[in-house]
Amino acid sequence: MLSLFLVALASATLLPGGSEVWLARQWCQDPSWPGLWAVATAGNSLGSLINVALGRYARHFQARRWFPVSPGRLARGERWYRRYGEWSLLLAWAPVIGDPLTVLAGIFRLAWWRAAALIVVAKGGRYAIVLWLAETWLAPLCRA
Structure with a gap:
């Protein structure tokens, strides 16, 4: 199970990974x-919360010339995020967009407990569906 934890953690960071396949493999065993x-x-x-932490840390560089967003755009983005964006973390499970959403939660300093709660609901829901699909579709293949 340690390998499942590590694959799932790495898959949630900006590193590529296939935790769903690994979970299904573990379920077969x-x-x-x-x-x-x-x-x-x-x-x-936990991997997504690492992304949130990286986003929070990136905010320290906002005064640098090379920082990719101007202070005005950052302030507008933060206002929008406070109003609508935190619920976007329910899409933290989604490929391609999920990891950047967690980084944005850190950049815009969403409260840790809110970020963690939304992320756990999103990730837990996805893995429940993966396990249900494994039980429904893979069971005959795994037991053969």
């Missing part, structure tokens, strides 16, 4: 739903 779900959700959520 030992179909213990709760444990697999908890480990995958914890690892992937």
